[in-house]
Amino acid sequence: MIKVEALSKSYGETVALRDVSIDFKPGTVHCVLGENGSGKSTLVKILSGIVTPDSGSIRLDGQPLPLGRLRDLLDLGFATVFQEVLIAPDRSVADNIILGLDGPFRHRASKAERTALIESVLDTLGARQLPLDLEAGKLPLAAQQIVVIARALARNPKILILDEATAALDHGDREAVFAVMERMAAEGKLVIFISHRMEEVMRLSDDVSILRSGMHAGSFSRGSFTAADLLAKMAPPARGLVEKAAAQ
Numbered sequence: 568m569i570k571v572e573a574l575s576k577s578y579g580e581t582v583a584l585r586d587v588s589i590d591f592k593p594g595t596v597h598c599v600l601g602e603n604g605s606g607k608s609t610l611v612k613i614l615s616g617i618v619t620p621d622s623g624s625i626r627l628d629g630q631p632l633p634l635g636r637l638r639d640l641l642d643l644g645f646a647t648v649f650q651e652v653l654i655a656p657d658r659s660v661a662d663n664i665i666l667g668l669d670g671p672f673r674h675r676a677s678k679a680e681r682t683a684l685i686e687s688v689l690d691t692l693g694a695r696q697l698p699l700d701l702e703a704g705k706l707p708l709a710a711q712q713i714v715v716i717a718r719a720l721a722r723n724p725k726i727l728i729l730d731e732a733t734a735a736l737d738h739g740d741r742e743a744v745f746a747v748m749e750r751m752a753a754e755g756k757l758v759i760f761i762s763h764r765m766e767e768v769m770r771l772s773d774d775v776s777i778l779r780s781g782m783h784a785g786s787f788s789r790g791s792f793t794a795a796d797l798l799a800k801m802a803p804p805a806r807g808l809v810e811k812a813a814a815q
């Protein structure tokens with residue numbers, strides 16, 4: 568579905584991604600795992616059109632993607648939710664959810680159609696209790712993030728990217744988002760998931776790709792890895808330390 572080929576990106580002297588190639592298959596939850604600074608967010612930002620790579624290409628179903636063009640990627644069915652809660656605080660909950668939709672739908676759909684869509688995405692997230700007319704900035708932070716996730720779902724994306732987006736949520740909300748991720752994958756869509764929580768990675772991932780110091784350190788499919796395998800790939804222990812530990 569998505570073929571990332573030889574992607575590189577530097578910020579001045581810092582190499583954030585070096586020659587990274589990863590295949591993302593439809594109908595999967597694909598986790599990208601790596602230590603702090605390994606390049607995960609840079610990859611996500613490139614896939615979202617916020618950052619332009621220095622070199623490399625990305626293909627979606629065989630077609631080259633327009634890189635660095637957020638609007639075009641949104642139109643192609645990409646939706647990204649970041650850890651940072653990107654809410655419009657002075658707009659209502661309802662407005663925030665349809666903010667992500669194309670202008671024509673927003674303006675042409677009747678109020679009843681818009682409300683039906685908003686209620687249906689909130690239902691999916693088990694969040695129908697959210698007051699639609701309240702200014703979103705008045706909600707607790709975790710509820711604001713649910714609104715941002717609802718905004719992504721309202722676009723009915725083919726590719727949903729969650730960059731540590733569930734970190735601020737409580738258990739129940741996080742489980743609701745996980746259920747959505749699993750359902751989307753079952754429908755043949757792609758969910759790219761960035762998380763530090765190994766138990767979530769082990770539970771949800773069909774595929775896992777590891778970044779280490781900006782390089783692709785390997786990809787694994789469900790059943791072919793343990794948590795220890797992934798941790799070892801993320802940061803292989805220094806040889807001397809392993810030998811020292813073995814000798815003790």
Ligand SMILES: Nc1ncnc2c1ncn2[C@@H]1O[C@H](COP(=O)(O)OP(=O)(O)OP(=O)(O)O)[C@@H](O)[C@H]1O
Nearest residue numbers: 578581582583601602603604605606607608609610
């Ligand atoms: N805008 C920027 N300007 C300069 N350096 C940057 C910028 N964005 C990222 N970097 C650097 O690029 C490298 C990769 O960062 P990136 O945020 O992609 O990693 P990450 O794996 O997402 O880390 P984290 O888990 O801490 O978010 C890091 O060394 C980071 O300091």
